Amino acid sequence: MKEWTRSDTLALASNRCTSCHGLGLVFGKRGKSNPCNCVLRAIFRACYARFRHCVEKEKYMSKVSLQFTRGTDRRLTWGRKDEEYIADFVLVSRRSLTPTEYKVFKYHFLLGADWRLCSRKLGLSRGNFFHMVYRIMHKLGRVFRELEPYGLYPLNEYFSTTVRGVKPVAAPLPPPTPDRVPVRPWRRAA
Numbered sequence: 098m099k100e101w102t103r104s105d106t107l108a109l110a111s112n113r114c115t116s117c118h119g120l121g122l123v124f125g126k127r128g129k130s131n132p133c134n135c136v137l138r139a140i141f142r143a144c145y146a147r148f149r150h151c152v153e154k155e156k157y158m159s160k161v162s163l164q165f166t167r168g169t170d171r172r173l174t175w176g177r178k179d180e181e182y183i184a185d186f187v188l189v190s191r192r193s194l195t196p197t198e199y200k201v202f203k204y205h206f207l208l209g210a211d212w213r214l215c216s217r218k219l220g221l222s223r224g225n226f227f228h229m230v231y232r233i234m235h236k237l238g239r240v241f242r243e244l245e246p247y248g249l250y251p252l253n254e255y256f257s258t259t260v261r262g263v264k265p266v267a268a269p270l271p272p273p274t275p276d277r278v279p280v281r282p283w284r285r286a287a
C-alpha cells in the first residue's frame with residue numbers, strides 16, 4: 098500500500114476543501130495519513146481528461162511511437178501509447194469497480210449519458226446517482242495512482258516510460274524478410 102505524503106497531494110488539493118483545508122491529506126487512527134477525497138477526484142479528473150483526449154485523437158490518427166523499455170533490457174519497443182492508455186483506463190476501471198458501479202461508470206463516463214438518462218436507465222434517484230459517481234471517482238483516483246508497477250497517474254510518467262503488454266523487439270526494425278537474407282556473403286563479379 099502506497100504511503101501518501103504531502104508532496105503527492107498538495108498541488109492537487111482543493112483550497113476550499115473543508116476536510117483537508119488544502120493540504121490534501123486527512124489523518125486516520127494512529128496518525129496514518131490518507132489522501133483526501135478532493136485529491137482523489139483531481140487524479141480521476143486528470144486521467145479522465147487524458148482518456149477523452151486520447152479517444153478524440155485516435156479518431157484522426159494512430160501514431161506509432163518508438164520507446165525505450167524500463168529496466169536492464171533497454172531495447173526499443175514499438176507501442177501505441179494513446180491506445181494503451183485508453184485500454185488501461187477502461188480495463189483498470191472494470192477490474193476495480195463493482196458491477197453496479199461499472200454500469201454507472203460506463204453510461205456516464207464512457208458513453209456520456211447525463212444524470213437524467215443514467216437515473217432512468219439504472220433506476221437510481223438523482224441523489225444516489227451522484228453519490229455513486231463520487232464513490233467511483235474516489236475509488237478510481239486512488240487505484241490510478243497506487244497501481245503497481247505503473248500507475249495511470251502521474252500522466253507524464255505513464256507517457257514517458259511505460260511499456261506494458263508489449264513484447265520488446267530488438268532494434269533495428271523491421272527485421273529483414275527471409276528472401277533478402279544472403280545465403281553467403283555477396284561478392285562482386287570479377
Ligand SMILES: [Zn+2]
Pocket residue numbers: 110111114115116117118119121122133134135136
Ligand atoms: Zn481535501
